[in-house]
Amino acid sequence: MMRSLRWGDAVVVALATALVTTSFALGYAPSGGSTHLVVTQAGMDSRHYPLNENRAIQVEGPAGITEIEIQPGRARCLRSPGNQGICEAAGWLERPGDLAVSLPNRLMLQVRGARSDFDSMHY
Amino acid sequence: MTRSHPHIWLRAVAAPLLLLVAVTGCDRKPETDRLTFQAFGTLVDITVYPGGVHDLTRIESELSEDLEIMHTSWHAWEPGSLGRTNQLLALGGEFSAPPSVLPLIEFAQELEGRTDGLFNPALGRLIAAWGFHQDEATGPPPDAERLEALLADPPRMSDIERRGVRLRGNHPELQLDFGGMGKGFAVARSLDLLADLGVEHAIVNAGGDLMTRGRPGDRAWRIGVRDPLGQSVLASIELGADEALFTSGDYERGYEWEGERIHHVIDPRSGRPSRGLVAATVLHGDPALADAAATTLMIAGPDDWPLYARRLGVEKALVVLADGSVELTPEMVPRVEFRREVIRRIRAAEAGVGSSDP
Numbered sequence: 001m002m003r004s005l006r007w008g009d010a011v012v013v014a015l016a017t018a019l020v021t022t023s024f025a026l027g028y029a030p031s032g033g034s035t036h037l038v039v040t041q042a043g044m045d046s047r048h049y050p051l052n053e054n055r056a057i058q059v060e061g062p063a064g065i066t067e068i069e070i071q072p073g074r075a076r077c078l079r080s081p082g083n084q085g086i087c088e089a090a091g092w093l094e095r096p097g098d099l100a101v102s103l104p105n106r107l108m109l110q111v112r113g114a115r116s117d118f119d120s121m122h123y
Numbered sequence: 124m125t126r127s128h129p130h131i132w133l134r135a136v137a138a139p140l141l142l143l144v145a146v147t148g149c150d151r152k153p154e155t156d157r158l159t160f161q162a163f164g165t166l167v168d169i170t171v172y173p174g175g176v177h178d179l180t181r182i183e184s185e186l187s188e189d190l191e192i193m194h195t196s197w198h199a200w201e202p203g204s205l206g207r208t209n210q211l212l213a214l215g216g217e218f219s220a221p222p223s224v225l226p227l228i229e230f231a232q233e234l235e236g237r238t239d240g241l242f243n244p245a246l247g248r249l250i251a252a253w254g255f256h257q258d259e260a261t262g263p264p265p266d267a268e269r270l271e272a273l274l275a276d277p278p279r280m281s282d283i284e285r286r287g288v289r290l291r292g293n294h295p296e297l298q299l300d301f302g303g304m305g306k307g308f309a310v311a312r313s314l315d316l317l318a319d320l321g322v323e324h325a326i327v328n329a330g331g332d333l334m335t336r337g338r339p340g341d342r343a344w345r346i347g348v349r350d351p352l353g354q355s356v357l358a359s360i361e362l363g364a365d366e367a368l369f370t371s372g373d374y375e376r377g378y379e380w381e382g383e384r385i386h387h388v389i390d391p392r393s394g395r396p397s398r399g400l401v402a403a404t405v406l407h408g409d410p411a412l413a414d415a416a417a418t419t420l421m422i423a424g425p426d427d428w429p430l431y432a433r434r435l436g437v438e439k440a441l442v443v444l445a446d447g448s449v450e451l452t453p454e455m456v457p458r459v460e461f462r463r464e465v466i467r468r469i470r471a472a473e474a475g476v477g478s479s480d481p
Contacts, residue, residue, distance in 0.1 A: 040168075042161035082259065086374070090353075097347040097356040097462075103330075104259075106161040108168070118359065119155060119170050119339065122368050122404075123331035123349035 035096055035113050037075045039068065042106035051075060051111070061105025068109065081105055099123060155339060158183050162190035163309050165330030171317070172324035172339040182320055186313055190329075193309045196223040199247055199300040200256035209247065209299055212283065212292030220290045227301050227308060228283060228290070234304075234415050235280040237434050242419045243391045245278040247298030253396070255376060255387045256300075262380045274394045302387070307369060307414030310334045334367035334410045348459075351402040351443050356462045360406070367410035371417035372402035372443075390422045399424040399445070405432075406439035406458060416440070425450075429470045 037049045039059060049055065055070040056078075063081035074094040080087035082104040090100035096113035099121050110121065153174035160167055160183050167190065171177050196204040204221040211218045220228065231244045250256060252265040252273060265273065278297035283290055306329050313327045314336045324337030326344060335344050343361035350357035351372050360368065373396070377386035390397045403420035407413040416435045420428040425444060432440045432452060439458060441451040448466040451459065456469060 040159045042159060042166060046157075046159070095355060097349075099347075099349055101166060101331075103165060106166060108159065108166055117345065118347035119344045120168060120326045120328045120333055121331065121347045121349060122328075122333060122360070122370065 035073070035111050037068075037070060037093070038110050038112050040108045040110070049075070059105065059107060061102070061107055063102075063104035066102050066105045066107055075109065075111065076100070077102065077109055080107075097121065160187050162187040163194045163306065163329055165306075167313075167330075168326075168328040169317075170326040170328070170344075171322050172337070177322055178320075182317065182322065185320060186316060186327075189316055190309055190313060193223070193305070193312065196221070197227065197301050197305045197308075199302060200251065205299055205301065208290075209297075212290065212297050212299070213295055215292055215295070217289050217291045220285075220288050222288075224299075225288060225290075227304065228280070228285070228299070230411060230415075231299075231301070231304065232280040232283065232285070234412075234419070234435070238419050238423075238431055240279060240391055241422045241431065242303065242415055243277075243279060244299055244301050244303060245280050245282060245294075245297050246389065246391055247300035248296055249273050249277070249391075249394060250300050250302070250387070250389055251298070253385065253387070253389060254378070255302075260376060260378050260385075260387070262378050262385060264380055264385055270394050277391065303371070303418035304411055304415040306330065306332055307367070307409075307411035310367065310410045332367075332369045332410075332414065335362045335364060337364050348404070350463070352447050357443075357449075357465070358459045358461045360458055360460070362406075365408055366406060367408065367413040368404065368406050369410065369413040369417045370402050370404040371421040373397070373421075374401070388418060388421045390424075397422045397424065399426075400428070400442050401445055402443045403428060404441045404443075405437050406455065407437055412437070 035051050037051060039047045041059060041061060049070055051070060051073050053072060057068040059066045066080040067078040069076050069078045074092045076092045077087035077090060077100040080102040082102060087100050087102040093100060093109060093111045096111055096117045098111045100109040155170050155172045156174040156177060156179055157170050158179050198205060204223050208221060208224050234242045252269060254260045254262045278294040282294035282297050284293055310327050310329055314334060317325050324339055326333050326335050343363055346360045346362055346368060347356045348358045348360060351374055371388055373386035377384055386396045388397045400421050403417050405413045405416045416437045419431050420440060420442060423431045428442055438454040439452060441449060441455050443449055450468045450470045453469055453471060
């Protein structure tokens with residue numbers, strides 16, 4: 001036989017529900033709310049750099065050194081081996097999905113958000 | 124007065140706590156895994172679903188080895204099966220085709236006929252004359268005299284006589300170059316290999332051209348399409364299972380010569396780099412066809428690309444013009460979500476200007 005809930009029961013249910021909801025949100029919220037630069041080089045683990053401060057990065061590849069410049073909210077391929085300048089021509093990468101590629105150095109630079117916007121980039 | 128029964132309290136507290144334990148007890152595995160490596164002369168990016176369950180080291184090892192074999196076999200200017208085939212074709216005698224090369228020859232012969240020769244992988248010498256048979260093309264372009272000689276009696280795929288696996292070349296200038304279709308074959312074979320390795324849901328992306336297999340759970344694959352005129356995302360496209368997305372663009376390989384951009388997509392009619400389109404994108408279930416069709420549409424140019432899309436059985440295609448505007452087939456419209464303001468026109472899959480859709 002069902003018994004009617006009293007106010008104390010309701011408080012407990014509300015508190016328990018709040019506890020579960022908060023735990024779920026804390027446990028499953030995407031980590032880091034800002035965009036970051038992912039540097040992927042063939043045969044190596046990806047490296048992630050937050051786009052929150054000025055920073056210069058040098059990545060050595062088979063064809064030489066790729067220089068990457070990071071400023072708050074954006075990054076770019078400053079110099080890279082190769083006579084076509086494709087990596088540099090990508091300009092500032094700012095929004096999730098923005099991409100620069102250096103094939104001579106087997107390198108890909110991509111801005112990603114807190115959660116990945118795309119499963120793959122077509123270019 | 125009714126006292127609440129202890130079981131009510133127990134249920135009220137226990138149920139959420141059990142849920143909490145269940146939720147926090149789960150591992151936070153990534154939804155998908157990605158790995159990137161160099162193979163087939165380009166950057167290969169593999170996405171597999173679900174994350175955290177596949178042997179990524181083995182996948183990379185097996186795929187890169189297989190792709191390197193294909194790269195060597197089909198390389199247009201380095202020693203390999205295709206190089207040997209080109210030597211034998213030039214001699215004019217009958218010979219047995221290497222098994223790795225024969226399917227590409229058959230496919231190219233069929234497509235050449237359907238495209239009025241716009242897609243013609245027999246023009247390797249012309250491609251080489253523009254300086255694209257080296258890793259870093261630098262020029263110079265061929266002079267007028269050389270170009271005239273190359274176009275006087277150009278070889279065609281139909282100059283290869285085929286009887287089963289036996290081939291004979293009937294044109295001394297014929298030199299195969301599968302740059303406009305090899306990647307499509309390679310992507311298809313890589314997906315088959317992934318299936319052999321137990322991967323049912325994946326994207327194989329080779330230098331930006333890609334194909335899906337399966338789906339990531341109950342959603343579609345999300346693909347970002349890079350703007351050929353800049354670094355940003357032009358559009359997003361959702362792909363289902365077994366869909367290939369291939370683009371041919373003037374930005375992929377090329378060099379500057381006396382202020383002119385010389386790119387690698389050569390128009391067999393003029394013998395010069397194609398003009399009018401910056402990029403042509405094809406969405407199709409057959410990656411080899413998508414690859415070859417993208418090249419064909421790029422060569423066909425702004426007026427004729429819908430005509431050749433229809434001839435190749437391509438319903439979903441999109442092209443970017445030099446002014447940044449976009450034209451697309453009606454079937455492509457619902458598949459594309461543009462990420463920037465863009466002037467777009469819908470073109471039915473036949474010649475003629477269609478309706479505007481600003």
